[in-house]
Amino acid sequence: MLRPHRRTMALGLFLGLIASAAGLATPMVTKWVLDSFSGGVDLVTPIAVLAALVVAGSVITLWQSILLGTLAERIVLDARTSIIRRYFRARVLDLQARATGELVTRVTADTGLLHQASSSIIGLINAGIGLIGTLVLMAVLDLTLLACTLGAVAVVGVLMFLLLPRIGQAQTAAQASVGNLGANLEGALRAIRTVKASRAEGRQGDQIVGNAQDAARHSIRAARVAAAVWTIAWSGINLAVILILAVGAWRASEGLLEVSSLVAFLLYVFQLMGPIGELTQNLTALQAGIAASGRINELESIALEPSSPGSAEAAVPAGSTEAIVPAGSAQTTGPASEDDGPVLALQGVTARYGPDTSPVLHGLDLEIPRRGHTAIVGPSGAGKTTLFSLLLRFLEPEEGRILLDGRPYTEWSHREVRGRLAYVEQETPVVPGTVGDNVRFTHPDATDAEVREVLRSVRLDELEPALHATDVSGGQRQRIALARALLRTPEVLLLDEATAQVDGLTEAAVQACIQEHARRGAVVTIAHRLSTVLDADRIVVVEDGQIRAQGTHPELYESDDLYRSLVEALRIQPFLEKQNLRTSDLDRLTEIQPTMPSV
Ligand SMILES: Nc1ncnc2c1ncn2[C@@H]1O[C@H](COP(=O)(O)OP(=O)(O)OP(=O)(O)O)[C@@H](O)[C@H]1O
Numbered sequence: 238m239l240r241p242h243r244r245t246m247a248l249g250l251f252l253g254l255i256a257s258a259a260g261l262a263t264p265m266v267t268k269w270v271l272d273s274f275s276g277g278v279d280l281v282t283p284i285a286v287l288a289a290l291v292v293a294g295s296v297i298t299l300w301q302s303i304l305l306g307t308l309a310e311r312i313v314l315d316a317r318t319s320i321i322r323r324y325f326r327a328r329v330l331d332l333q334a335r336a337t338g339e340l341v342t343r344v345t346a347d348t349g350l351l352h353q354a355s356s357s358i359i360g361l362i363n364a365g366i367g368l369i370g371t372l373v374l375m376a377v378l379d380l381t382l383l384a385c386t387l388g389a390v391a392v393v394g395v396l397m398f399l400l401l402p403r404i405g406q407a408q409t410a411a412q413a414s415v416g417n418l419g420a421n422l423e424g425a426l427r428a429i430r431t432v433k434a435s436r437a438e439g440r441q442g443d444q445i446v447g448n449a450q451d452a453a454r455h456s457i458r459a460a461r462v463a464a465a466v467w468t469i470a471w472s473g474i475n476l477a478v479i480l481i482l483a484v485g486a487w488r489a490s491e492g493l494l495e496v497s498s499l500v501a502f503l504l505y506v507f508q509l510m511g512p513i514g515e516l517t518q519n520l521t522a523l524q525a526g527i528a529a530s531g532r533i534n535e536l537e538s539i540a541l542e543p544s545s546p547g548s549a550e551a552a553v554p555a556g557s558t559e560a561i562v563p564a565g566s567a568q569t570t571g572p573a574s575e576d577d578g579p580v581l582a583l584q585g586v587t588a589r590y591g592p593d594t595s596p597v598l599h600g601l602d603l604e605i606p607r608r609g610h611t612a613i614v615g616p617s618g619a620g621k622t623t624l625f626s627l628l629l630r631f632l633e634p635e636e637g638r639i640l641l642d643g644r645p646y647t648e649w650s651h652r653e654v655r656g657r658l659a660y661v662e663q664e665t666p667v668v669p670g671t672v673g674d675n676v677r678f679t680h681p682d683a684t685d686a687e688v689r690e691v692l693r694s695v696r697l698d699e700l701e702p703a704l705h706a707t708d709v710s711g712g713q714r715q716r717i718a719l720a721r722a723l724l725r726t727p728e729v730l731l732l733d734e735a736t737a738q739v740d741g742l743t744e745a746a747v748q749a750c751i752q753e754h755a756r757r758g759a760v761v762t763i764a765h766r767l768s769t770v771l772d773a774d775r776i777v778v779v780e781d782g783q784i785r786a787q788g789t790h791p792e793l794y795e796s797d798d799l800y801r802s803l804v805e806a807l808r809i810q811p812f813l814e815k816q817n818l819r820t821s822d823l824d825r826l827t828e829i830q831p832t833m834p835s836v
Pocket residue numbers: 330590591597615616617618619620621622623624
């Protein structure tokens with residue numbers, strides 16, 4: 238993380254060294270002042286030098302602080318930028334396998350810890366050089382006193398060496414607790430209605446406060462160790478001062494040491510507090526930073542989606558640069574004509590979610606024609622959503638291949654494939670933002686006229702004047718998502734129907750829209766509603782990751798037991814038979830619905 242800022246670091250280090258040198262020279266110049274004073278010679282020059290040293294030292298220290306403070310913010314920004322970009326380039330399933338709140342804390346909390354740590358390396362070098370410099374100048378003054386000082390420094394050093402790793406361990410544990418806190422809090426807030434309705438506020442609150450308490454406990458442990466380290470350093474130096482004062486006074490009285498040298502030596506001993514304090518602080522910050530960067534680097538295990546065709550199976554390692562291959566350059570096989578053959582085809586596709594899990598789809602063959610409505614039905618867990626994940630390239634097949642316009646997916650980039658599809662997901666069909674933002678989400682350049690037209694087509698005329706609204710109902714949400722998907726007429730519309738019951742009007746509006754769209758392009762729905770199944774031109778029955786049957790409603794109702802039981806579970810057939818209605822009559826029903834007082 239520091240590497241891109243080498244030059245700033247070098248400048249910071251250089252400034253630090255000058256400041257240290259100015260600091261180191263001060264006691265020597267003080268001795269010069271004292272010697273001049275007792276010798277009765279010119280006092281002005283040494284005092285002017287002393288003042289110049291103090292001023293120069295202060296200015297350089299100021300410059301260095303600003304430089305390193307700015308550097309620290311840049312490093313935090315770099316880390317945040319790279320994590321955010323990584324999240325959006327990551328493979329969907331890898332990202333979804335982790336708790337959202339935890340991913341968020343890595344961007345917000347963990348990167349913050351890099352702030353202090355980033356300048357700690359310079360601080361450490363500065364402090365190390367300051368320490369060595371001070372010891373060398375002490376040696377010049379008096380070797381006996383230096384031996385006393387070294388004894389104290391050695392004891393302090395050993396104790397710090399033993400204690401410092403504990404700070405790192407405590408920090409890592411504290412950050413992990415903050416990660417859990419983020420994950421649990423995000424989950425609980427997202428489900429706040431269920432939490433309240435279940436009267437579980439207390440329990441949820443306690444659990445998350447527990448995470449906060451864990452974080453505090455570990456941080457307090459780190460703070461205590463840091464305080465102990467600091468106290469040891471401080472009292473070690475103070476003991477050294479007393480020892481030096483005693484030994485120095487005795488040596489001065491014996492005539493073995495000048496008083497001015499003793500004063501200078503004591504000034505150096507006091508100055509030792511600086512580098513030792515700096516060493517302690519920087520080592521503590523570095524421990525926290527190493528713990529944080531460990532958690533940040535761990536994110537590199539999230540595999541990225543390849544952005545160029547031909548490398549679909551390979552997870553892209555962190556930091557690699559991928560060339561974007563121009564569309565069409567990889568065109569080597571397949572019928573290129575857009576008007577013949579199916580738009581999408583799966584050939585012998587087997588897929589699984591992890592190396593240790595069993596396949597969810599087994600040798601699946603399916604063709605999606607260029608026009609018309611294909612409904613996918615099947616029991617829960619049959620693999621319907623997995624099929625969509627494959628079409629959208631959230632998941633790659635283990636065996637077999639998927640073709641778009643007769644060309645294998647591996648020859649298209651993810652963006653090219655997704656550019657041909659529109660997708661309405663079941664659970665979270667809208668993104669945060671206004672109605673207008675949502676409708677324009679895929680095509681931000683869409684005009685107001687286009688937005689209004691597509692809203693009218695999904696019968697959301699009432700939202701036309703309210704494009705800036707953010708509060709919408711559940712049924713409106715579905716239609717807003719559909720409007721987004723239908724803006725600029727996609728070639729293939731993938732619609733994962735909401736399982737929650739929507740009102741008749743919403744259902745009718747969605748249905749009419751799908752029918753209209755199916756005349757111009759392909760629509761594939763994961764059907765959870767009676768009307769969707771009945772309206773489809775073709776129905777695909779999926780069971781245990783395989784296609785069990787395909788056909789029209791009457792064909793399948795006649796020939797397939799599973800289909801019949803699925804449809805009967807939807808209770809449509811008895812209703813239709815009793816009312817002597819046909820599927821097409823439903824259209825008429827939905828058309829007259831708006832004028833009926835109640836349905
Ligand atoms: N992200 C995942 N990681 C591991 N296994 C998964 C994942 N998603 C789905 N599965 C498993 O794959 C199988 C098929 O799931 P899928 O979601 O495709 O079924 P479905 O037909 O869409 O079911 P439903 O109608 O209930 O949504 C299930 O056994 C499920 O447990």
